[in-house]
Amino acid sequence: DADVTQTPRNRITKTGKRIMLECSQTKGHDRMYWYRQDPGLGLRLIYYSFDVKDINKGEISDGYSVSRQAQAKFSLSLESAIPNQTALYFCATSDSTGTSGPDTQYFGPGTRLTVL
Amino acid sequence: GQNIDQPTEMTATEGAIVQINCTYQTSGFNGLFWYQQHAGEAPTFLSYNVLDGLEEKGRFSSFLSRSKGYSYLLLKELQMKDSASYLCAVRDLNTGTASKLTFGTGTRLQVTL
Numbered sequence: 001d002a003d004v005t006q007t008p009r010n011r012i013t014k015t016g017k018r019i020m021l022e023c024s025q026t027k028g029h030d031r032m033y034w035y036r037q038d039p040g041l042g043l044r045l046i047y048y049s050f051d052v053k054d055i056n057k058g059e060i061s062d063g064y065s066v067s068r069q070a071q072a073k074f075s076l077s078l079e080s081a082i083p084n085q086t087a088l089y090f091c092a093t094s095d096s097t098g099t100s101g102p103d104t105q106y107f108g109p110g111t112r113l114t115v116l
Numbered sequence: 117g118q119n120i121d122q123p124t125e126m127t128a129t130e131g132a133i134v135q136i137n138c139t140y141q142t143s144g145f146n147g148l149f150w151y152q153q154h155a156g157e158a159p160t161f162l163s164y165n166v167l168d169g170l171e172e173k174g175r176f177s178s179f180l181s182r183s184k185g186y187s188y189l190l191l192k193e194l195q196m197k198d199s200a201s202y203l204c205a206v207r208d209l210n211t212g213t214a215s216k217l218t219f220g221t222g223t224r225l226q227v228t229l
């Protein structure tokens with residue numbers, strides 16, 4: 001079984017709809033991240049969380065919100081989707097204790113979101 | 117802030133050696149990562165450097181010079197399956213935490229026969 005899973009894997013929606021992307025991990029890591037990837041722009045950080053009660057904005061948080069419901073779950077919401085939020089979204093996790101390396105980030109398989 | 121530069125595309129022949137360069141500017145360096153990403157798939161961790169020098173891991177090696185703000189990823193004995201994008205990512209010490217990464221736009225490597 002995959003250590004980091006994302007649902008759905010693909011989603012097509014319409015402008016104005018509310019969308020939630022979910023991420024779950026069985027790695028036991030404390031830190032979780034949401035990125036989006038666009039052609040030519042690389043991976044950009046949307047939000048990150050270092051613990052259940054900790055939420056931090058990344059470089060492109062406008063139009064997004066997150067919820068860290070448990071250590072293993074981190075959800076990303078688009079309250080009112082717009083076409084320029086069409087992208088590939090990745091969740092990642094890392095371990096701050098260093099027992100599995102230098103706080104390396106490990107990525108989920110991605111969610112391809114299309115907003116029409 | 118950070119600025120990371122890497123070539124957009126490279127082509128190399130199966131069995132050859134290729135070097136992918138990455139230059140960066142950061143106010144507080146705390147480690148550099150290389151990831152491999154096949155088209156439409158998740159980035160996967162390849163290597164980590166925080167001290168100057170070469171880290172070797174099988175066919176892949178990564179080098180870091182902190183004074184020059186420079187790293188490279190060296191791939192030996194290229195195989196067709198090495199065709200992928202290679203992402204350079206820098207961790208900044210001055211973000212208030214030690215875990216935020218800034219990614220370059222990636223180098224798309226095509227391995228040909």
